[in-house]
Amino acid sequence: MSIETPLRVGTFQKDSRLPIEEVYRALEQLTHHGWEQQRIHVQEGKTGGGRKVVLPVYGYISPQWHENPGLWVLVGVHGEEPAPSNALAQHVRTLLMLAEAGIPILCTSILNPLGYIKKWRYPNELWNPDFGASVGDSEHVLLNEIESGPRTRKPISFDAECITVWALTQCVQHPPVLVFDHHEDEFSPEPDSPQARASYTYYHGEHGLVRIAEDVVDVLHANDMPIAQDGETAFGEKIIYGVVRNAVDGSVDELISAPRVFFRGGKIEKPAAKAVIIIETGFDPGVPHTLDQRVVAQGAVMNRYETYWNMMMHKILPSI
Ligand SMILES: [Zn+2]
Structure with missing residues (x-):
């Protein structure tokens, strides 16, 4: 192993999340099964106790990935959402079995490890989106409405710049067709919001494949996750059958599903994923000890990766 794993950095533990x-x-x-480990980026910052810490972010690529597009799995963009990475840590065998069955796979380690160890949403900020710089922000390469240039002149942070460049490179080298970006969703304090006691799934991609996102909603529901079936999000987006389609949010998910981006001074064509599903397990921050169930729900979606892959390959019909 050429790259060292940091030890004993000290992880926030009150919600019983796994030590990083x-x-x-x-x-x-x-890597013991022949997967390639790439270092995407190294986050530098301070622990909750004020100690300096350096935390790597890795990508893993299954062996013998030649030209076919594959399945991507992202976790850990937001530090207060531990269930996705904790579930993935329990599903390494699932990934190995899928790769052995011939499905090319790319997955990441926790994309915002500094946020994870402190339970901060952003590397630089506990919660406030006005100050926080999301590591999953790609607005500086996403095209504006008239496709004349990028939406912002500069990346929001060095973290976001590194992850965006890596994702863009991988779109060419290991093109995604089906992508799962696992998140969580803290319930809204606004009593009238559909997010007050439930969450929903985001979807970017081809119309017909939204059926995969709808199945994810069913799986989350069957695993005791409350779902907002309809209504509108706080941003005015329509929720249909628990799914918000093609939201313009400037995220790395939008980047992965985009056919064109603005990069190094010009507009370029890139391979685009056909379906990107953003899984959200909702939780009330005031209710303790719900992490185990959220890990089970996230894992239940991971257990269906092969089914989703087959749905994709068999060109399932559009839902009504
Ligand atoms: Zn999130």
Whole structure:
């Protein structure tokens, strides 16, 4: 192993999330089975106790990935959402089995490890989106409405710049066709919001494949996750059958599903994923001890990756 795993950095523990070393260690098993480990980026910052810390962000690529597009799995963009990475750490065998069955796979370690160890949403900010710089922001390469240039002149942070460049490079080298970006959703304090006691799934991609996102909603519901079936989000987006389609949010998910982006001074064509599903397990921050169930729900979606892959390959019919 050429790249070292940091040890004993000290992880926020009150919600019983896994220490970050355990997540790193679990995913490192992939390299023992011939997966390539790429270092996407190294986050530098301070722990909750004020100690300086350096935390790597990795991508893992299954062996013998030649030209066919594959399945991508992203976790850990937001630090207060531990269930996705904790579930992935338990599903390394699932990933290995899928790769052995011939499905090319790319997955990441926790994309915002500094946020994870402190339970901060952003690397630089506990919660406030006005000050926080999301590591999953790609607005500086996403095209504006008239496709004349990028939406912003500069990346929101060095973290976001590194992750965006890596995702863009991988779109060419290991093109995605089906993508799962696992998140969580803290319930809104606004009593009238559809997010007050429930969450929904985001979807970017081809119309007919939204059926996969709808199945994800069913799986989350069956695993005791409350779902907002309809209504509008706080941003005025329509929720249909628990799914918000093609939201313009400037995220790396939008980047992965975009056919064109603005890069190094010009507009370029790139391989675009056909379906990107953003899974959200909702939780009330005032209710303790719900992480285990959220990990189960996230894992239940991971257990259906092969089904979703087959739905994609068999060109399922559009839902009504
Ligand atoms: Zn999130």
